[in-house]
Amino acid sequence: MGAVISGAERGVEPTEVTRLRRYLRDLVALSTLPAVWVGQSPQLIVEGFTEGLLRTMGVDFVYARVSALGGGGPMMEAVSTERRGALRSSPHEIGRELGPWLEHHDASRTTLVPSPLGEGEQVALAVATVGHAGGTLGVVAAGAARDDFASEYDRLLMRVGANQLAIALQGAQLEAARAELAKLEERQRLARELHDSVSQALYAIVLDISAAQELRTIDPSRLVEILADARAVAESGLTEMRSLIFELRPESLERDGLIAALDRGVAAVQARYRLPIRATLGAEPKIPIATKEVLYRVAQEALQNSAKHAGARGLIILLETGPDDLSLRVRDDGRGFDAQASFPGHLGLRSMQERVASVGGVLDIRSDRHGTEVSVRIPLDASV
Numbered sequence: 001m002g003a004v005i006s007g008a009e010r011g012v013e014p015t016e017v018t019r020l021r022r023y024l025r026d027l028v029a030l031s032t033l034p035a036v037w038v039g040q041s042p043q044l045i046v047e048g049f050t051e052g053l054l055r056t057m058g059v060d061f062v063y064a065r066v067s068a069l070g071g072g073g074p075m076m077e078a079v080s081t082e083r084r085g086a087l088r089s090s091p092h093e094i095g096r097e098l099g100p101w102l103e104h105h106d107a108s109r110t111t112l113v114p115s116p117l118g119e120g121e122q123v124a125l126a127v128a129t130v131g132h133a134g135g136t137l138g139v140v141a142a143g144a145a146r147d148d149f150a151s152e153y154d155r156l157l158m159r160v161g162a163n164q165l166a167i168a169l170q171g172a173q174l175e176a177a178r179a180e181l182a183k184l185e186e187r188q189r190l191a192r193e194l195h196d197s198v199s200q201a202l203y204a205i206v207l208d209i210s211a212a213q214e215l216r217t218i219d220p221s222r223l224v225e226i227l228a229d230a231r232a233v234a235e236s237g238l239t240e241m242r243s244l245i246f247e248l249r250p251e252s253l254e255r256d257g258l259i260a261a262l263d264r265g266v267a268a269v270q271a272r273y274r275l276p277i278r279a280t281l282g283a284e285p286k287i288p289i290a291t292k293e294v295l296y297r298v299a300q301e302a303l304q305n306s307a308k309h310a311g312a313r314g315l316i317i318l319l320e321t322g323p324d325d326l327s328l329r330v331r332d333d334g335r336g337f338d339a340q341a342s343f344p345g346h347l348g349l350r351s352m353q354e355r356v357a358s359v360g361g362v363l364d365i366r367s368d369r370h371g372t373e374v375s376v377r378i379p380l381d382a383s384v
Helices: 014-031 042-057 091-103 152-215 220-246 258-273 289-309 349-357
Strands: 061-066 076-081 111-114 122-132 135-144 277-280 315-321 325-332 362-368 371-379
Touching: 014 042, 014 152, 042 061, 042 076, 042 135, 042 152, 061 091, 061 122, 061 152, 076 091, 091 111, 091 122, 091 135, 122 152, 135 152, 258 277, 258 289, 258 315, 289 315, 289 325, 289 349, 289 371, 349 362, 349 371
Parallel strands: 277 315
Antiparallel strands: 061 076, 061 135, 111 122, 122 135, 315 325, 325 371, 362 371
16 A cells, blocks of 8 residues: 555645635535425525525624525525624514515625624624525525625535525425425325215215105005115214325324323224234323324324225234333234335325424334234434
């Protein structure tokens, strides 16, 4: 192996090496910001952007004003500064003070302006455009009371940061569209279920009642048979409706708690599929409503998928609270499936994992020819 050649031996000054390392570190930090903002709202993304660019550039303040992709909704504004005591104005007021320089800015020039922080000094202001393929979204401005601002490198950081902000906002828009599509697909599925089960049951009941009205003077002996059939159909429709309600978020989840909601859900699946389910749920866990809904949804999916697809003879559901975590397990004795492939049912494995990960938990699915177990573990400190 050859000897390591230092920067000085290559003809590069140590200060230049240090500067290049800092440049690389700064650019890497900015390039990773969209990954940090995944799952956050557009407003939180803009606020996180100003904080991130402020730390990277070491300036007095960073201000951003952007519109939502597609032009809908109000403008989003955020400002960050290291001088916490100096920030007496809202982002909107600071944007108004900077307005004249933001409207007609030249990204290649630095302008000396009164500090919008209200400190009675002047700062060098640099501005960059936030844009995407469809046009301009807004602007980002950085200011500093120092002679060397803004260098070409400072302007490069602002352009890179503005580009990453646009990418993150586009990602948020795509995530929102995906969520809306999932809601639409779920509504359509529930509509099909209602049509195929409850509405058909109601139609059958109407026919039975019509027949009973016609036969009451012709053959009263058949009334008992027709009314018994109508009652059986009505009970079947009621069971189907309870099962569909289980697939919606119960309004009583916050009022009555997770245990009561799971009890009702277990009863609905048992009645609909004539499948014995042994439930050990314990006491009501002291966790946020968002965590309760995640556990409810995973239990719902696991029970429905096992009942519909596993050919199981019985199910077990366990909810246990330990010293450090909360665990949910749903087991069946069905035929199993390939756990590495897409999970059976209308919600895939990825969606279940996303739900659990959103509250800091871990999802594990194990399956073989003897059955399937879906387990969730959520650290209690993550659900506080």
